[in-house]
Amino acid sequence: MNPTAFAAAQWTRATGAGVDPHEYQRITHGLRSVADWGPAFLRVGRSHLQHAEEAGSVRSAGEYLLLAARWFHLATLAPYAEAHQAAAEADHALSRALTLLEPDARRVSGDGFTGWRRGPSDAPGTVIVVPGLDSAKEEFLDLASALLARGLSVFAMDGPGQGVLAATTTLAADYERVVGRAIDALGATRVGLVGLSLGGYLAARAAALEPRVAAVATVSGPFRLDWDELPQPVRGIMARRAGGADAAREFAQHVDLTALAPRIAAPLLVVDGLQDVIPGVTNGESLARLAPHGTYLSVPHGDHLLGNARPHWLPQVSDHLTHTLMGTPA
Incomplete structure (x- = not known):
């Protein structure tokens, strides 16, 4: 499957998971092959981790971490060598987010x-x-x-x-x-x-x-x-x-x-x-x-x-x- 068709097939799943549709289109339009999917989504997730570090409030940091968790998870939808790493990063980002946003979780x-x-x-x-x-x-x-x-x-x-x-x-x-x-x-x-x-x-x-x-x-x-x-x-x-x-x-x-x-x-x-x-x-x-x-x-x-x-x-x-x-x- 070419990357355009793969991205189209995942479109409503990704937006239903809560990622920004404009960011999704911007990232997937730059893919040259499905093999680029995972690394590209990992980069987006890590950019949101950086936003969390620079956030001006605990609430904002937690929200960026939830975004990162979503992108890291979506990085696992295409087969590539680092898929398990992406799943681990999703898990870690969610853990950090809930620790900040919901102390009773x-x-x-x-x-x-x-x-x-x-x-x-x-x-x-x-x-x-x-x-x-x-x-x-x-x-x-x-x-x-x-x-x-x-x-x-x-x-x-x-x-x-x-x-x-x-x-x-x-x-x-x-x-x-x-x-x-x-x-x-x-x-x-x-x-x-x-x-x-x-x-x-x-x-x-x-x-x-x-x-x-x-x-x-x-x-x-x-x-x-x-x-x-x-x-x-x-x-x-x-x-x-x-x-x-x-x-x-x-x-x-x-x-x-x-x-x-x-x-x-x-x-x-x-x-x-x-x-x-x-x-x-x-x-x-x-x-x-x-x-x-x-x-x-x-x-x-x-x-x-x-x-x-x-x-x-x-x-x-x-x-x-x-x-x-x-x-x-x-």
Whole structure:
């Protein structure tokens, strides 16, 4: 893929993650190959680190660090030698930002997961944000902000093969065990899950098999994957995250919610963007229909992760989780 086409394919994902669209266009227009993607985005992230050092207030420094975290994460979307370094820099920038901006935020890590618990310790519910195949806790900061604004606490995590853990772990089919260990570490009593892209499958699976999940939402999540139907770029990413092509194929064979959907006892909201071009991730209606308490939200103009349609799903997902965990009327 040429760099122009690659940048266009990532456009709504990047802007949905919260980077400035003008800066994104300025940087990507100067790329001569996809191989230049990672180094260019690393440079932008490091420029924001410098802005943070020169900022005139703690608030400004923290905001620059959040920008840096976003750019460092986006640097990992194209394959190149320093991708794990970029993930580590994203993790470090987010840690510095939350230390400055939210003194009560705390790092929580365990076997197969790491992330940040944010929000009031006495919140009526905690939402675990589950990332996807090549996403990470740094990508969905606006979703976390929407949930925090509604009075919930949020645990944005990296699991096996995700984010900063991609350097040392591989994708886990039994993600419900990871979620269970995270719930134990958080000490949370009312827990919701929101999963995005492959994280939608992982969250739905966890909700079916972990009885402490009280609310769940999926965004652009696959109901079932067929390895032979997946585009080559997606296969390549899955191979890198799973530990090889054979492991990726085996992992993809596990991605099927047909038998698990009826076991999801928690209220479930399933969101699809009908302009999504990845095979397997516009069939969420089946998940919503088979789940005992499923609701389906279809956004006709939404693409993958619906970065081009945020007003048409983000408030609904946030309200669904809030109303369910707080026990208030929708």
